[in-house]
Amino acid sequence: MFKCLSKLNFKSFFTMKDFYFIGIDVSKKHLDCCLLFNSSVVRQDVISNHQKSIENYLSILCSEENIDIEQIVICAEYTGLYIYPLVIACQNNSYKLWLEDPTQIKYSSGLQRGKNDAIDAKRIALYASRYIDRIKIYKKPSVGIESIKLLSAELNMLCVDKAKYQAQISDQKEYMPNDMYKIKSKRLTLLIKELDKAINEIENEIENIVKNDVLLSRQMELLLSIEGVGKKTSLKMILETQAFTKFTDSRKFCCHAGVAPFSYVSGSSQHSKNKVSQRANKSIKTLLHLAALSAIQKKNSELRVYYERKIADGKNKMSVLNAIRAKLIYRIFAVIKNDQSYDLNHISQYTN
Template structure:
């Protein structure tokens, strides 16, 4: 983006926005609300006399706290980039201390250095945004339910049920309530998908792949922003931590090719479950797995290959717009 003449770095916190203009050098703080953001825009244009098309806003993704700023900038058609905190941190090298004003300056410097490479933020549709929030809530409730089920199971095994009746019944009621709420959330998720023609089409295409279930299909749709945020399945595999990378240097370092620990762990977990399911119920995948194991190949390495196979198929069916066809059943 050669036309960019000023980069505005913003450090977002719950109540405030710390702002730094890279070339101008000005910095200030305002409130993290609609009025504060309007004040932010007015103060920027009072310091720099350039058109809005030549200003780039850069800030970290902070979930709920950055939503108002994203909504405002998108509505007013400003150029902005929402960056990964880890990406900014690593690009700046060694830093000492932490302060909101200094962080805003670092973000502005990052944006200015990377302005010709970074991609502008593409705000997801309202349906995708709602899906993401509901899936996040579902994940939290499922985790809480699992905790209560595990706890009450151990307690019933050890404690006297007559003396600890209240302990058991109260937890059972909580589990029942969580089951009801999870069910309601799942129904609302299905409703949102069915009401959006494009999302529903993608959802049905993903379910045509044996091994990929409803939760994983919903996760893939949300995390890829309807398969627009990642250009290839390999990039998303790297994001999920299932893409193998070499570990070699010169003649002395000859490490194993392995996946990176930098990963979106939820995606890795879901794809692992999909791979296990595919090994059990997909004859093609089962044959592939058994053949590699008989050859003495590592089981986890084989499972990782299957994870990548399923992900590649997911991107392929979306790109083609047609369901997955199991060619093995046509083989003679």
Template sequence: MNYNNYIGIDISKGKLDLAVLNQEGELILYQCLNDKKSIIKCLGEIFKESNLSKEDTLIIAESSGHYINPLIWSIIAENYLLWIEDGYQIANSQGIRRGKNDEKDAEMIAIYGKRFSDRCQLVEASSECIENLAYLNSERELLTKEMVKYDQQLTDHKEYVKPSFYLSRKKRYTELIANLKTHISEIEQEMEKLIENDPKLSHYAKLLRSIPGIGKQVSIATIIATKGFTKFTDPRKFACHVGVVPFEYKSGSSIRSAHKISQRANKKMKSLFHLASLVVIQLEGEFKDYYLRKQTENKMSIINAIRGKLIHIVFAVIKRNEPYTKEFKPSFQNCTN
């Protein structure tokens, strides 16, 4: 779709800086508080003063965690067109920059939106549910790390600390771990309710969980990372994002290293698909057969190929809108390094 006007928004905790780039190429700056009421009022004034229409005006903002939620609530309530782009992507499209402030960032985002509008992926109603899932999932990860930390200390200290001191710490930590498990379980139940109440995401979750090795945590994390399969529609691009695609590093006749995985990746998603791979190689089927057949080769290369194939199957079941079946024959071609 072609747009005539663009609004770039730089988001901070307390305020939004907005840059309107109209079809004449003029840039007009605005500012408002970062709450739903103020945002709705400010956008209403902008559209009225500049005589903009919702159908041909694209609003662009960079992803900024939970600080972006008031903007999403406002956009959904008033039916504006919003594109949320990764901040790293925006920053690396601008070339060399000197100096920085919020107004300039808003202008940069508006210009980026105009330049790359053909790439835009508009926010849908499910986006609010996904943001809520992401918020709950971050809390779950935080509590899980705390639980593992306390559990590891109990294991590490057992043989090296005076028994009376160890037992008193063990009692306290055991109570903390039990409480954390309860809270984690409550969070997981809340996340499941969010998915169940959204027909589209509920359907996606069922499709993903039909795949061997893909359970609740991997399916939810994948839905969050792909923004409900709107941010990523190509399995190869998502595999790059996760960090399972090997790249070559050479210039002219100089070869810096063999093909290797990029460290610029979503490490959490990579670890989840790694665990899923370790599960499927224990189950009877093509994945186990492939693993056993390749045992003489580098183990991590084999696991990486399985991670890559799992990602391709994830996108295949979503695209076909059908659950995974045992008749599905995974091909490992182009999945190895």
């Protein structure tokens, strides 16, 4: 598998060869492909989104265009499950795959008019050729991480369905005939029981995967030692950071989670207060917020003392809670880095 080099090494490495860039627009059933060389389109094709189809296409492409595998950089937008066949095909044949955030490509393409899959594939290829110094070769997560991600997605779906059915039972009693409500309530109760059973099975399966993985179980143990951080937050942090390999800097993760404040100043007309960006992962931010609330509820909690002191100083409550969210992130990354459980008696060594 192609190993990720530093940015400096990438620049020197890529200037030594002439590279072909394949931009791929991924959809459920098809892949639109654009082959680019020296900023010129060589060919555009549409193939089915299946592993064998992708492998055959790349093999034929190399043969017909007389391209070496090492000359190819494949770039695609990260689109969740639909990229799986592409990932496996590239991994099995040692192709360099670059999965980029769709928003990053969109805002780097300038003012655009019109949109279709072929145009999107070309834009992705152009993005890869222009920003080759930013390349990040995709590394497939461990089997444990990948399994937990799939199970967590299914778990979230079931929990949403359960909440929806429970809301109908509690909210609709007064707004329909009593006999109709009883029949409906009986059906929904049966569905909720089945959902509870499925939810318990998935939670047990996730727990077993974590227990049987030395790295994941150790990281869970470390994260649970931090006050306010529970199982859901710990698991989400591990998944979001891919066992703390995708993110190694707590400050960068604060940006990712929408916790880091930014200044908004322009000339002499705009001087707003520092505020967090809305471009953030809202799911992890929500869990961190709940963790912060949990921490300040505990008596004799160091974070509760901090919260009360800042409120007494006249600080905004949400600003103080945001600061506590950031503190939790710093502590999470610190215990992982030091491979040591959190200890209030040694606060100084956990400062970022």
